Amino acid sequence: MSAGWGTSGKQPALPEQAAGPSTSEEPKHPAQPAGDWGQAFHYDYTETDVDRQWGGNGAVYEWQGEEGDLAPEDPILEAQLFGEPDMRFGAGLDISKIYSINVSQEGEKRIAPIFKFEAAGLHPVMLKNVQMCGYDTPTPIQKYCIPAINMGYDLIAIAQTGSGKTAAYLIPILNQLMGKAKKLAAYRPTPQQLITGEKRPVRAEPLVLVICPTRELAIQIFNEARKFCYRTMLRPCVVYGGAPISDQIKQIGGGCDLLIATPGRLVDLMARGHLLTLRRLRYMVVDEADEMLDTDWQQEFAEIFSGGDHEEDNVQYMLFSATFPAAVRRLARDHLASNHLRVRVGRIGSTHENIKQDIVYVKPELKRGALLDLLYSIEPGRTIIFVNNKRAADEIDDFIYNKGGLPCTSMHSDRTQREREDAMRAFRAGKAPLLVTTGVSARGIDVRNVKHVINFDLPTMDHGGIQEYTHRIGRTGRIGHTGTATSFYTDRDMPLAEDLTKILMETKQTVPDFLQEYIPEGADPSNFKIEDDNSEDEDEAAGGEDPWGVGDSKPAGGDDAGVTDEGGWGTGASAGEASGTAGDGWGTGASAGETSGAAGGGWGAGSAIPSQW
Ligand code: ADP
Ligand code: MG
Numbered sequence: 001m002s003a004g005w006g007t008s009g010k011q012p013a014l015p016e017q018a019a020g021p022s023t024s025e026e027p028k029h030p031a032q033p034a035g036d037w038g039q040a041f042h043y044d045y046t047e048t049d050v051d052r053q054w055g056g057n058g059a060v061y062e063w064q065g066e067e068g069d070l071a072p073e074d075p076i077l078e079a080q081l082f083g084e085p086d087m088r089f090g091a092g093l094d095i096s097k098i099y100s101i102n103v104s105q106e107g108e109k110r111i112a113p114i115f116k117f118e119a120a121g122l123h124p125v126m127l128k129n130v131q132m133c134g135y136d137t138p139t140p141i142q143k144y145c146i147p148a149i150n151m152g153y154d155l156i157a158i159a160q161t162g163s164g165k166t167a168a169y170l171i172p173i174l175n176q177l178m179g180k181a182k183k184l185a186a187y188r189p190t191p192q193q194l195i196t197g198e199k200r201p202v203r204a205e206p207l208v209l210v211i212c213p214t215r216e217l218a219i220q221i222f223n224e225a226r227k228f229c230y231r232t233m234l235r236p237c238v239v240y241g242g243a244p245i246s247d248q249i250k251q252i253g254g255g256c257d258l259l260i261a262t263p264g265r266l267v268d269l270m271a272r273g274h275l276l277t278l279r280r281l282r283y284m285v286v287d288e289a290d291e292m293l294d295t296d297w298q299q300e301f302a303e304i305f306s307g308g309d310h311e312e313d314n315v316q317y318m319l320f321s322a323t324f325p326a327a328v329r330r331l332a333r334d335h336l337a338s339n340h341l342r343v344r345v346g347r348i349g350s351t352h353e354n355i356k357q358d359i360v361y362v363k364p365e366l367k368r369g370a371l372l373d374l375l376y377s378i379e380p381g382r383t384i385i386f387v388n389n390k391r392a393a394d395e396i397d398d399f400i401y402n403k404g405g406l407p408c409t410s411m412h413s414d415r416t417q418r419e420r421e422d423a424m425r426a427f428r429a430g431k432a433p434l435l436v437t438t439g440v441s442a443r444g445i446d447v448r449n450v451k452h453v454i455n456f457d458l459p460t461m462d463h464g465g466i467q468e469y470t471h472r473i474g475r476t477g478r479i480g481h482t483g484t485a486t487s488f489y490t491d492r493d494m495p496l497a498e499d500l501t502k503i504l505m506e507t508k509q510t511v512p513d514f515l516q517e518y519i520p521e522g523a524d525p526s527n528f529k530i531e532d533d534n535s536e537d538e539d540e541a542a543g544g545e546d547p548w549g550v551g552d553s554k555p556a557g558g559d560d561a562g563v564t565d566e567g568g569w570g571t572g573a574s575a576g577e578a579s580g581t582a583g584d585g586w587g588t589g590a591s592a593g594e595t596s597g598a599a600g601g602g603w604g605a606g607s608a609i610p611s612q613w
Pocket of ligand 1: 446
């Protein structure tokens with residue numbers, strides 16, 4: 001089917017076509033979709049629906065103030081948050097697939113990982129919330145972060161997107177606060193008292209602050225928090241730009257123990273001291289720290305860290321990130337306690353092996369046709385299509401809808417917040433299983449069951465390059481699922497060719513003919529590993545001083561140290577988990593040879609174990 005897309009014989013064989021260049025084959029363009037995508041759907045930009053819900057107004061459990069220590073169940077809200085009861089348990093994600101992942105840790109205290117949520121010392125209400133979310137087993141980052149946060153240390157956690165970082169901090173933080181909420185939390189009126197006017201809204205005095213880079217992500221974390229806060233005494237709120245601040249002020253005025261915020265809106269509200277104060281703050285989480293520091297938020301950041309009236313000594317700081325560039329390390333050095341713990345899962349920036357990556361050579365002018373052919377030939381399922389600019393997002397959305405007759409929506413930063421939320425909602429709900437978006441808008445977004453990622457445009461070198469590619473394709477193949485990522489490669493993408501080839505090799509994908517020439521000389525394609533993330537070396541170049549004082553960013557040797565400590569501390573708990581399959585994980589490829597660097601210190605200093613989940 002791909003013969004018409006570009007130069008003959010250059011495309012990688014599509015699965016159903018087996019091998020063989022298709023030189024003389026007639027181009028085959030499917031005339032209609034291979035399956036049912038649902039009704040064509042298009043966002044109506046003229047629609048003004050005043051009743052439409054903002055993400056920030058999602059229902060939360062409201063403590064009525066009279067229940068004693070254990071809040072009663074609320075079946076209606078429960079169904080809203082967790083789904084209908086018979087769909088709930090075990091209906092979560094399929095993590096029966098076993099991964100072996102290298103986890104390494106560093107710091108003055110060894111973290112003994114927990115292998116079950118039941119062993120995490122959770123309050124029964126919290127444990128039930130976790131179970132209702134459909135989480136059977138903690139993910140690797142959760143295994144380490146939950147006990148680390150329980151121990152009260154500052155924490156840096158590095159793990160790939162889709163590895164369950166949100167719950168890794170929400171569960172232990174909220175769980176710890178549950179018992180103390182009455183003592184620590186600010187007074188708040190009951191919803192009833194607010195409605196009758198008997199009491200006035202209060203100033204928000206959160207105990208927990210989660211900062212994240214995008215509005216969509218803020219809403220997503222809020223939605224996760226609404227589940228974990230269910231029947232706890234803790235009330236979550238979210239504030240972000242673009243949506244009416246009046247609604248948000250009203251929300252936080254009803255009491256706010258956990259605040260999720262994007263930096264701009266947060267700083268706005270902090271400036272109005274009668275609405276928000278951080279003086280009670282106990283936990284501060286910076287989520288997607290790498291992304292936050294990439295953008296122009298330095299000033300807001302400085303204000304948040306120093307300007308709030310929180311007492312630094314009372315606050316446990318946590319940075320969560322997919323990669324670990326110099327900017328994040330600097331932030332940690334400036335704000336985290338010197339005895340903070342560090343946990344790192346898998347290899348930084350590397351892509352998952354459970355994503356099948358196809359790179360298809362296409363002439364630029366044939367891209368649209370190729371897209372339609374592709375959409376018509378794949379199984380219908382949630383699909384994200386990445387383009388490189390806003391105009392292209394609009395155009396491709398229109399094209400898919402008008403030409404292809406498929407249900408599609410799109411998102412980019414020029415859209416109003418309402419349009420962005422509607423687009424996400426339609427995509428999540430499956431009303432529009434096709435989402436066309438620019439890269440930035442989609443960072444950190446977690447939507448279940450994204451079957452396919454299509455890079456209609458590959459990222460350019462000055463907009464993220466291969467890192468951006470990794471983030472994008474990471475939207476599929478999340479937790480225990482497999483996914484497919486198809487990328488259209490044109491001659492303009494040549495600057496990316498070398499990195500792309502390396503990623504394909506490292507993640508054990510077929511390198512198509514037209515990229516063969518970029519295979520590094522002498523490389524063993526069956527066991528290839530990319531050199532460590534060189535952005536980590538910036539500080540060394542500048543000061544020569546080790547920013548961590550622990551030899552973290554050593555120039556060579558022992559990336560993730562592989563399995564140095566099999567059966568050692570903590571792992572004895574489940575011999576089965578520690579045995580075998582080292583390096584069969586998410587592109588860690590830790591072979592025996594690579595474990596040798598462990599003695600060199602750094603992240604992997606003798607603590608990496610493979611863990612399954
Ligand atoms: P990250 O922040 O690392 O990109 P997320 O926190 O967004 O990852 O989680 C990715 C997905 O995995 C979410 O849909 C989340 O509900 C799900 N998830 C998290 N922890 C578990 C678990 N222990 N078991 C099953 N699914 C989980
Ligand atoms: Mg996340």
